[in-house]
Amino acid sequence: MSVHSVTPPRPLSGGTNRLPVPYAAAWSGERVRIRGALTVRPGGAGLGYRDETPEDRDGQGVLWARMDRAPGSGRPDFRALHSIRQRHTMLNKLCQVCGGQASRTSQGWLFLLQRPAGPPESADWPEGLLSTKPPVCRPCAALAARHCPHLADPLLVRSRKPRTWGVFGGFFTPGGNGKPVPRPSDDYLPYGHPAAPWFLASQLVIELTRCTRADASGTASDAPGWHDRSTRVH
Numbered sequence: 001m002s003v004h005s006v007t008p009p010r011p012l013s014g015g016t017n018r019l020p021v022p023y024a025a026a027w028s029g030e031r032v033r034i035r036g037a038l039t040v041r042p043g044g045a046g047l048g049y050r051d052e053t054p055e056d057r058d059g060q061g062v063l064w065a066r067m068d069r070a071p072g073s074g075r076p077d078f079r080a081l082h083s084i085r086q087r088h089t090m091l092n093k094l095c096q097v098c099g100g101q102a103s104r105t106s107q108g109w110l111f112l113l114q115r116p117a118g119p120p121e122s123a124d125w126p127e128g129l130l131s132t133k134p135p136v137c138r139p140c141a142a143l144a145a146r147h148c149p150h151l152a153d154p155l156l157v158r159s160r161k162p163r164t165w166g167v168f169g170g171f172f173t174p175g176g177n178g179k180p181v182p183r184p185s186d187d188y189l190p191y192g193h194p195a196a197p198w199f200l201a202s203q204l205v206i207e208l209t210r211c212t213r214a215d216a217s218g219t220a221s222d223a224p225g226w227h228d229r230s231t232r233v234h
């Protein structure tokens with residue numbers, strides 16, 4: 001599975017206070033381009049684009065939502081990941097913040113997670129967790145853990161086997177006039193599922209396995225510059 005024509009990582013500013021913007025973040029100028037383009041394939045065989053190209057599907061044959069590729073256009077949305085850059089960072093184990101190589105040790109790849117609120121987590125959480133969040137490098141993990149306001153209770157985890165599990169997106173059903181109709185809610189779809197022909201993906205999903213919790217203090221040891229308080233990631 002490969003993703004073509006991905007913009008190389010480059011530093012971007014959020015426009016105000018010159019905040020660094022995560023590489024995988026979506027920008028307001030990057031619109032989803034599916035309206036009028038989606039159709040039902042001949043014979044009702046599933047969802048497709050009227051002018052579909054091989055790049056519209058991943059290596060498992062799942063259709064992906066089209067999205068403009070214009071990082072730096074408009075305003076950054078720190079809570080949303082661009083579908084293509086999210087998939088690119090996941091598949092290539094790149095840091096979702098800087099676009100460089102994510103941190104990997106004998107304990108595995110580094111991920112920054114939000115500890116769940118509410119009921120007590122299982123003893124082995126996050127073993128088996130399904131996630132759309134790409135990995136991070138050490139400096140960016142430390143930066144984000146300190147400054148990202150929507151990570152109220154961040155937890156650093158290493159996964160020896162972050163397994164490609166499937167996709168996140170939405171199901172469609174065949175409507176009148178050959179127009180597919182979206183179901184109201186988003187879903188997770190495992191690769192190989194028989195309903196895949198009616199699914200439109202927007203994020204790649206991995207399963208975090210062979211997990212160990214990482215020591216947050218250890219992330220700073222080889223991270224020059226991360227402690228600059230004037231710099232905020234989110």
Ligand SMILES: [Zn+2]
Pocket residue numbers: 095096097098099100136137138139140141
């Ligand atoms: Zn990074």
